[in-house]
Amino acid sequence: MQTSKSNIDSPLVSPTVGELQTPLDASIGDDSSFEAVILNIYSPLVSPAIDEPQKPLDAIIDQGSALETVKNGVAYRQRETVDAKAHFIQTNTVRTGSSSTVFHLPTEILSEIFLYCLPQEEHLSPASRLAPILLTRVCRRWRQVALGFPRLWSNLLLKDDDDDWHRRAFCYNYWLERSRGYPLSLRIKYYGDRSDLRKLLQRYIKQISSLAVDFCACVNPFEIEDFDRLSHLTIRQIPPDFPRVVNRSLLKLPVNMRSINLTDLLFSSMRLDFFTDPAWARLTHIEIGIRGLDAFPRILRLCPNASSLMITGIFNPIRTAVPITHTNLRSLHMSGHICVDSDEVFGLFDIVTLPDLRVVEASWMGMWPHEEFKTFLTRSGCPLEKLVFGPALYSTAQQRAEYATLFPSLKIISECDVGNQLADAST
Numbered sequence: 001m002q003t004s005k006s007n008i009d010s011p012l013v014s015p016t017v018g019e020l021q022t023p024l025d026a027s028i029g030d031d032s033s034f035e036a037v038i039l040n041i042y043s044p045l046v047s048p049a050i051d052e053p054q055k056p057l058d059a060i061i062d063q064g065s066a067l068e069t070v071k072n073g074v075a076y077r078q079r080e081t082v083d084a085k086a087h088f089i090q091t092n093t094v095r096t097g098s099s100s101t102v103f104h105l106p107t108e109i110l111s112e113i114f115l116y117c118l119p120q121e122e123h124l125s126p127a128s129r130l131a132p133i134l135l136t137r138v139c140r141r142w143r144q145v146a147l148g149f150p151r152l153w154s155n156l157l158l159k160d161d162d163d164d165w166h167r168r169a170f171c172y173n174y175w176l177e178r179s180r181g182y183p184l185s186l187r188i189k190y191y192g193d194r195s196d197l198r199k200l201l202q203r204y205i206k207q208i209s210s211l212a213v214d215f216c217a218c219v220n221p222f223e224i225e226d227f228d229r230l231s232h233l234t235i236r237q238i239p240p241d242f243p244r245v246v247n248r249s250l251l252k253l254p255v256n257m258r259s260i261n262l263t264d265l266l267f268s269s270m271r272l273d274f275f276t277d278p279a280w281a282r283l284t285h286i287e288i289g290i291r292g293l294d295a296f297p298r299i300l301r302l303c304p305n306a307s308s309l310m311i312t313g314i315f316n317p318i319r320t321a322v323p324i325t326h327t328n329l330r331s332l333h334m335s336g337h338i339c340v341d342s343d344e345v346f347g348l349f350d351i352v353t354l355p356d357l358r359v360v361e362a363s364w365m366g367m368w369p370h371e372e373f374k375t376f377l378t379r380s381g382c383p384l385e386k387l388v389f390g391p392a393l394y395s396t397a398q399q400r401a402e403y404a405t406l407f408p409s410l411k412i413i414s415e416c417d418v419g420n421q422l423a424d425a426s427t
Contacts, residue, residue, distance in 0.1 A: 110142075111149045123157040123187035123212070126171045150182035159189040160197040161216075169200055176204050183229070185210040192218035192245065205229075212236060213249070221248035230254040234261040243271065253279035261287040263312050269294040269320075272302060281305060289313040290336070293348045300326040300352070312336050315365065318347035325353040333361045335390070349376035357382035363390030363415075370399045377406060389414040 117131040132152040136143040146152055158172055184207045205227055212234035213222050260283055268291045283303045287310040310333035346369040357380060384407050389395055400412050
């Protein structure tokens with residue numbers, strides 16, 4: 001296989017690797033340019049030649065093994081380091097004439113095995129010594145299977161900085177082309193001054209179902225309104241805060257988006273007033289960082305169809321006295337630092353009514369507002385099923401017993417109980 005006619009000097013494969021140099025069928029195409037750029041930008045596959053394997057895969061995958069056995073074996077390899085996985089595939093590479101079982105597995109099973117070879121990162125960067133690119137360099141059969149399996153190419157990490165952007169864009173485009181219409185999960189490290197990124201994504205915008213945007217040194221918003229297939233959005237940022245850029249990015253949401261994660265940011269009630277797009281009302285799962293508990297009822301009003309809500313951040317006492325009833329919330333997770341003086345009350349559960357609440361999980365909040373919460377449960381008349389008190393959340397056994405009286409089938413989990421059991425076991 002030949003590299004592209006460019007100034008890239010890194011060879012795609014060693015000249016001693018027989019089958020790897022065999023051209024693919026025309027239906028798959030010649031991807032030498034893509035792989036040559038990968039080898040030039042990222043760490044090369046360090047191996048001057050691929051000799052006969054020291055230990056054939058037959059010893060690992062028996063001919064009579066079922067798919068589950070194969071998957072378990074590869075899953076074990078997945079727990080090892082990235083380098084060990086690369087070495088495993090390299091040292092078990094065989095030539096065309098080999099009778100190794102793995103080269104005769106049905107395409108469906110081999111495709112499943114390939115999924116277990118992927119790095120454990122949620123979003124992958126193109127790298128020659130990691131799957132899925134590494135899988136395309138083992139032999140003709142593996143290459144055909146890998147290139148014909150769009151799911152292998154369905155998640156990607158992109159950077160839009162100026163560090164070799166044109167070569168990176170070339171790699172990103174080839175990677176995304178291999179997804180062949182499969183739903184995409186992307187993470188973008190966004191610096192905000194490159195229109196080329198939008199041009200690259202435009203071709204695949206109907207495939208993107210999950211998107212994470214890391215706001216770095218930003219001056220321009222990342223507009224997402226036209227991402228029609230987007231169902232989940234995560235916003236991350238590297239300090240300092242860019243509230244104006246982030247707010248403008250969230251001004252218009254895609255019509256089909258149902259889940260959002262904003263736990264890396266802090267939203268006050270006033271900041272939330274900036275959002276008026278009706279698309280917020282369609283969200284069903286929200287994770288968000290807040291500055292002050294006044295933001296909590298504002299979120300409930302902004303997202304009337306939310307069934308699951310996680311709030312983190314700084315829990316200053318609530319100041320608003322306007323009560324609110326939210327009929328759809330079923331799960332509430334709270335984890336934050338309470339800034340309450342000794343003579344102040346928590347206040348949150350005094351103004352909210354949640355008649356469909358099933359799960360409450362709280363942590364890192366210090367002393368739990370027991371009486372306030374018990375009154376809230378009685379007022380809501382909710383069918384509470386599970387109550388979880390996590391780390392740094394203090395309640396007494398008597399208080400938890402009172403909740404069990406209100407809800408006889410309630411499942412209560414408390415970190416304090418775990419601590420007591422460990423203490424008893426050590427005495």
